[in-house]
Amino acid sequence: MTSTSLRADLAVHGVAVDAPVRRRAGAGPSDDGHVLLGGVGAALPIVPTSKYRVRGGRLLLEGADLGLDVAPVARPRFYDLETADGVPYEKIARLHGRDVLATTVVQTCIRYGEDERCRFCAIEESLRQGSTTAVKTPAQLAEVAAAAVRLDGVTQMLMTTGTSAGRDRGARHLARCVAAVTAAVPGLPVQVQLEPPADLAVLTELRDAGAVSIGIHVESMDDDVRRRWMPGKGSVPMAEYRDAWREAVRVFGRNQVSTYLIVGLGEEPDDLVAGAAELIDMGVYPFVVPYRPIAGTLATEVDRATAPPSWLVAEVSSRVGDLLSAAGMRGADQKAGCAACGACSALSTAGG
Numbered sequence: 001m002t003s004t005s006l007r008a009d010l011a012v013h014g015v016a017v018d019a020p021v022r023r024r025a026g027a028g029p030s031d032d033g034h035v036l037l038g039g040v041g042a043a044l045p046i047v048p049t050s051k052y053r054v055r056g057g058r059l060l061l062e063g064a065d066l067g068l069d070v071a072p073v074a075r076p077r078f079y080d081l082e083t084a085d086g087v088p089y090e091k092i093a094r095l096h097g098r099d100v101l102a103t104t105v106v107q108t109c110i111r112y113g114e115d116e117r118c119r120f121c122a123i124e125e126s127l128r129q130g131s132t133t134a135v136k137t138p139a140q141l142a143e144v145a146a147a148a149v150r151l152d153g154v155t156q157m158l159m160t161t162g163t164s165a166g167r168d169r170g171a172r173h174l175a176r177c178v179a180a181v182t183a184a185v186p187g188l189p190v191q192v193q194l195e196p197p198a199d200l201a202v203l204t205e206l207r208d209a210g211a212v213s214i215g216i217h218v219e220s221m222d223d224d225v226r227r228r229w230m231p232g233k234g235s236v237p238m239a240e241y242r243d244a245w246r247e248a249v250r251v252f253g254r255n256q257v258s259t260y261l262i263v264g265l266g267e268e269p270d271d272l273v274a275g276a277a278e279l280i281d282m283g284v285y286p287f288v289v290p291y292r293p294i295a296g297t298l299a300t301e302v303d304r305a306t307a308p309p310s311w312l313v314a315e316v317s318s319r320v321g322d323l324l325s326a327a328g329m330r331g332a333d334q335k336a337g338c339a340a341c342g343a344c345s346a347l348s349t350a351g352g
């Protein structure tokens with residue numbers, strides 16, 4: 001098995017874990033499956049029935065040792081702190097992988113009504129469960145980022161947002177948050193993620209606030225797939241995405257702009273790879289990830305959608321990895337964000 005197919009198989013089937021690899025319940029990223037696999041960050045579903053098992057810090061396939069060390073990412077120390085007004089830091093931002101601080105600055109979305117919501121999205125679930133707050137203030141984020149860098153060696157931060165009703169799609173609040181964080185922790189690279197804003201000038205405002213890279217996530221470039229899986233967001237014409245990507249590349253630079261492409265939404269693999277090629281030509285990094293059923297989403301609870309076969313994830317990742325490598329675009333060359341982290345994708349093992 002190649003490293004790309006192993007990585008794809010793990011992303012689809014997940015791993016079963018024995019104590020003490022799994023930390024105590026609710027204790028942070030290790031429970032979400034954030035591990036170091038052969039020293040590299042990987043976000044893997046924890047699936048008790050998986051054919052892969054982590055035991056004694058090693059990865060086993062049906063009992064056979066695959067020769068890879070697996071270590072859980074330790075619970076970060078900043079999770080034990082809270083703001084002066086009593087909000088636990090871990091409700092404001094979370095550790096992803098080994099050293100990425102991630103936050104959703106606005107945890108609500110104008111598209112969360114049942115007929116508009118992206119069927120794979122659970123943005124308001126964690127809010128309902130009380131594990132996060134609806135709006136993170138710039139001051140809170142600055143405080144948490146400073147602690148996460150000081151106590152846990154965080155090296156980059158990403159800020160995403162639910163979509164707001166304004167023409168900026170939430171960009172202005174993001175810009176205020178980025179400015180506060182970069183003032184508190186000069187030099188911490190911050191990526192922002194948002195829908196294409198109607199007013200493209202806000203992309204420059206985000207860069208001027210201190211953001212160094214940006215994700216404008218389309219998930220699929222196939223309009224049928226978009227309408228089916230993202231009835232609200234899919235109504236934004238692809239032309240608006242293309243305009244936003246072009247302007248973002250002009251403002252942030254080639255390979256500092258990324259988008260998600262999800263394998264397993266029903267798109268033809270050749271179409272997905274052709275879309276990735278178009279993005280790469282534009283200077284946009286296509287972050288290829290498998291669809292994963294997540295509790296609380298319409299896709300899981302209503303549609304009973306399942307993960308794609310791992311051969312498909314491996315094939316698409318490998319073809320897109322070849323295109324990225326031919327173009328000299330590596331996720332690791334992004335200054336911040338998911339492509340820089342890479343834990344949710346098999347692309348970095350496929351040359352991207």
Ligand code: SF4
Pocket residue numbers: 043096097100102158337338339341342343344345
């Ligand atoms: S790839 Fe993105 S979502 Fe996945 S662990 Fe890294 S930062 Fe988080």
